[in-house]
Amino acid sequence: MSAVPDVRRLIAFRAYGAVRLVNEVQGALEDVEGAVAAGQFGVAAFQARLVVLECLSIRGLATEGEIDFAPGSASFDFFAGVPPGEIESRLSLAHEALDLDRERAGDWLARLKAYVAETEELFGNETALPVLRSPEGAFSLVALTRRWAALLDELGLPPPVPLEWTWAQRGTR
Amino acid sequence: MLLSGVVEAYGKPVLVVASGSVLHGFGNARSDLDVNVVVEGEKLAGLTLVSHEHGFLNDTTYFSEAEIETWLPTLRDRQWPPEGPLGRDDWRRRLGQIFNCSRFGDGLVLSAGDGWDRWVLELQDSWLGERVAQWWHTEALRWWVGGRWLATEKPLLGAQRHCDAVLAALESRAASAGQCYFGAKWLSEKLNVLGDEAGLEILDATLRTPKTAEQAVSYASWCEAVLCKLVGSLEGHGLLAAQLSYAPGVKRRALAGSTLITRWDLRGVELRNTSPPTVEAEEPLWEGPLELLPDPDALSLFLEDMTWLSVVARGGVRSART
Numbered sequence A: 001m002s003a004v005p006d007v008r009r010l011i012a013f014r015a016y017g018a019v020r021l022v023n024e025v026q027g028a029l030e031d032v033e034g035a036v037a038a039g040q041f042g043v044a045a046f047q048a049r050l051v052v053l054e055c056l057s058i059r060g061l062a063t064e065g066e067i068d069f070a071p072g073s074a075s076f077d078f079f080a081g082v083p084p085g086e087i088e089s090r091l092s093l094a095h096e097a098l099d100l101d102r103e104r105a106g107d108w109l110a111r112l113k114a115y116v117a118e119t120e121e122l123f124g125n126e127t128a129l130p131v132l133r134s135p136e137g138a139f140s141l142v143a144l145t146r147r148w149a150a151l152l153d154e155l156g157l158p159p160p161v162p163l164e165w166t167w168a169q170r171g172t173r
Numbered sequence B: 001m002l003l004s005g006v007v008e009a010y011g012k013p014v015l016v017v018a019s020g021s022v023l024h025g026f027g028n029a030r031s032d033l034d035v036n037v038v039v040e041g042e043k044l045a046g047l048t049l050v051s052h053e054h055g056f057l058n059d060t061t062y063f064s065e066a067e068i069e070t071w072l073p074t075l076r077d078r079q080w081p082p083e084g085p086l087g088r089d090d091w092r093r094r095l096g097q098i099f100n101c102s103r104f105g106d107g108l109v110l111s112a113g114d115g116w117d118r119w120v121l122e123l124q125d126s127w128l129g130e131r132v133a134q135w136w137h138t139e140a141l142r143w144w145v146g147g148r149w150l151a152t153e154k155p156l157l158g159a160q161r162h163c164d165a166v167l168a169a170l171e172s173r174a175a176s177a178g179q180c181y182f183g184a185k186w187l188s189e190k191l192n193v194l195g196d197e198a199g200l201e202i203l204d205a206t207l208r209t210p211k212t213a214e215q216a217v218s219y220a221s222w223c224e225a226v227l228c229k230l231v232g233s234l235e236g237h238g239l240l241a242a243q244l245s246y247a248p249g250v251k252r253r254a255l256a257g258s259t260l261i262t263r264w265d266l267r268g269v270e271l272r273n274t275s276p277p278t279v280e281a282e283e284p285l286w287e288g289p290l291e292l293l294p295d296p297d298a299l300s301l302f303l304e305d306m307t308w309l310s311v312v313a314r315g316g317v318r319s320a321r322t
Helices: A007-037 A041-060 A084-099 A102-121 A137-154 A163-169 B071-077 B088-105 B116-123 B126-150 B155-176 B184-194 B197-207 B213-231 B296-303
Strands: B013-019 B033-039 B049-051 B058-064 B108-112 B240-246 B250-255 B258-263 B267-272 B286-289 B307-313
Touching: A007 A041, A007 A102, A007 A137, A041 A084, A041 A102, A041 B184, A041 B197, A084 A102, A084 B197, A137 B049, B013 B088, B013 B116, B033 B088, B071 B088, B071 B116, B071 B126, B088 B116, B088 B126, B088 B307, B108 B116, B126 B155, B126 B213, B126 B240, B126 B296, B126 B307, B155 B184, B155 B197, B155 B213, B184 B197, B197 B213, B240 B296, B267 B296, B296 B307
Parallel strands: B033 B058
Antiparallel strands: B013 B033, B013 B108, B049 B058, B240 B286, B240 B307, B250 B258, B258 B267
């Protein structure tokens, strides 16, 4: 048993964190994997930064982090609620990508993937999250969103993937 | 092969264009191939369909004719950034238009019905590359302003914004030199293709973001100097202004002697002896020159992530406080 001092924060962490990991982190991590395999270390470094920042933001959701992950927001705080030591060590992990060569890339990638896996484990799910870039991925994301919808609504919190984002991103009026 | 995966469930296809990093020579074994389909009619399309049928990831996105008809004239003829209130949805809409038009313009036409070949040809004209470069230039300024405003109170986050600003400035530089492919993650590959060694050096140094608040000070100074060279000083962009509007989920409540501003009622900031505009107000929360720090209350709301920061064409500096 563990006491829950703030129910809305707990739900925010698990719901928005899971969707953020599926919707944002997974794709960036796959980009890193593809780039490392192809020796495109500049691309790997670019995307590793995002993997780390997004994972930090997910961890911060449990205490202070903003639930509305808005690409393009100049004030969204990836570091809110994250201890300084963790920020420093994880940014160091991202920086390692800038000095990779083929010999060191495998070990570094394993550590980056382990960090993402540790972040996912924090949700306490019995089964792994769905993979967005899989044949059933988009539907799994919808299912994941629906799973949380009623509870989020009950707590006065918005859906994890706002519909207007989908349409607006497509350039639709 | 790709055409065989296009279905008619959303309407009769009139234009099919393949796009993606692979076609530009950047892609790798994990890259997907995007197929963009315009179908007859006005019905809006659903989610992008994902397929692994041919052994690689294939995203097929459907658009209706009605959905995209305004994109080209809007992008070509309307200035960016515009004057007046400019919120997050406006920013996203423009991003969507420029992103999707780039896909159609620099992709591989697989089939085109009456008139659609000309539509694609128009997107292949030089103006689209200019719009891409302009988008990134404006983004560089927007991130830069954000970085400056955050630098004192949240130096590590401010450094990330300075980083974003330099990355956007390099994107603008690459687009101006002919590398208009919109995918930001391929920046190093675009600079490689251009033989832009100086740009690659800047990119490497930029991604070495500070890990402590102490390191952030010198990093910010370095970024400011680089940005001045890449896009010109903030002071030199006198025809543009920074603008703040409330972010989604914000509520404003009057307390005794103060105003409580919250987001989703999860986080909040209390402003004393002041009365910021109501959330429903159509006017921006604050607007001013790029190089100017907002008034303390507006800055507090920005620092606490209660706002959306835009860069707009200057229509007269004003503060919308009531």
